Amino acid sequence: MDGRWPGWGADAGLVVLTFLPALLSQPYVDTSGAAWASLTVYEAVGVVILLLRRRLPATAFVVGFAALLVALVGSAGAGAKLSPLVFLPLAVLLYNLGNHTVSWRRTVSALLGVIVLGVAGLWLNRMTTDSGDFQGGLDVLAALAPMPLAWAMGFAARTRQELLAAAERRAADARRAQALEAAQATQRERTRIAGEMHDVVAHSLTLLVVHAETLRARGGELPDWARTQVDGLAAAGRQSSGELRDLLRMLRDPADAAPLQPVPDLGELDALLDSHRAAGGTVELTTAGALESVPGPVQLAAYRVVQEALVNARRHAPGALVRVRVDDAAGELRCEVVNSRAARRGTAGAGVGLGLISMEERVGALDGELVAGPTEDGGFRVVATMPLDCADV
Secondary structure, three states: OOOHHHHHHHHHHHHHHHHHHHHHHHHHOOOOHHHHHHHHHHHHHHHHHHHOOOOOHHHHHHHHHHHHHHHHHHHHHOOOOOOHHHHHHHHHHHHHHHHHOOOHHHHHHHHHHHHHHHHHHHHHHHHHOOOHHHOOOHHHHHHHOOHHHHHHHHHHHHHHHHHHHHHHHHHHHHHHHHHHHHHHHHHHHHHHHHHHHHHHHHHHHHHHHHHHHHHHHOHHHOOHHHHHHHHHHHHHHHHHHHHHHHHHHHHHOOOOOOOOOOOOOHHHHHHHHHHHHHOOOEEEEEEEOOHHHOOHHHHHHHHHHHHHHHHHHHHHOOOOEEEEEEEEEOOEEEEEEEEOOOOOOOOOOOOOOOHHHHHHHHHHHOOOEEEEEEOOOOOEEEEEEEEOOOOOO
16 A cells, blocks of 8 residues: 555646646636637546556557547637647657557557547648638647657656666676575585595594404403593594584585484483593583473584583593583573683693684574683683573574
8 A cells, every 4th residue: 555655646746747737828828618628628538548658658648649639629620729738748648658668569550540640630620620820830830849859758768777677687697696606616615625524534533433443342451441441432433423424414415414313412411421531531410400391402502512611621621520510490591511620731732722612603503692711710611501492593
């Protein structure tokens, strides 16, 4: 409804500007009843034609010209004159013909029809009017001479609109082609990275698992503490291998992102902490709330936060006590991992500094917040808070 009013308002304004001048100037030309009758009938018909000009531009032009011709010839036959401003609607209809008529055949047919009507009108005017003052002459020619300019202006406006539309289509095509090229380049880069990761990381990880399994096979020759370490090493290697396969498959084809193995959740925290203990770490877990009802994406993010925090603790604070607390309350999940001061010197240059960035991106994707930093006793603290109303994220 709102989009219609501007169009009707424009039509109403055009009707007023087109037909009102003739009504205002008519008293200065002829005030006879015949003149007013011809002008009134003509303008009533002209208003209807003008409102239908967009749907039937060629027909509206021919009918409008015929109505003007009848008004001029009829008033001349009755010895009356109309204001020269009665030609204004014809200029509007000619502009509309050039602006809305795409078919040249219709345009030429309309112009030929108008020429035929004009010749017939002149002949009828000569036959029905004896006085030379009411016969069409130079005054009619002077009014009609500028009319082709109205058609040319309408044609130029339509041509400009078509050029703008064509430019917009070309720009849209260029944007689509650019986006497609960028997507293809991204996919090529992802494939290259996946290939290098497979050649380097997967190969080394496979060798690690093979050596761990070899040691397990000769477990009878190892002390008890070594057998425990080897078991943890083999389990961690197998898990990492499965996750790496999922990652490489997703890199090669993002559409095939469904994992081959179950996605870890909070129910597997105990196993994660056991692997940390098997690597020589000390960890305590405290949970509160119904964690099994937490949305899957939130559980995965919390699991990864704990996993990365434990890895950082092993690297930078070996032998330190790690306290993990996970609870859901007030519509959000809070995951806190705090490690104390290192019991011995950490590995120099361990890690590439992307762990915290990865955790922050995971938590931020769920509209959560991650806070990480050192504690007063020389340890480190990571706190992730995520809302629970993001099951569809």
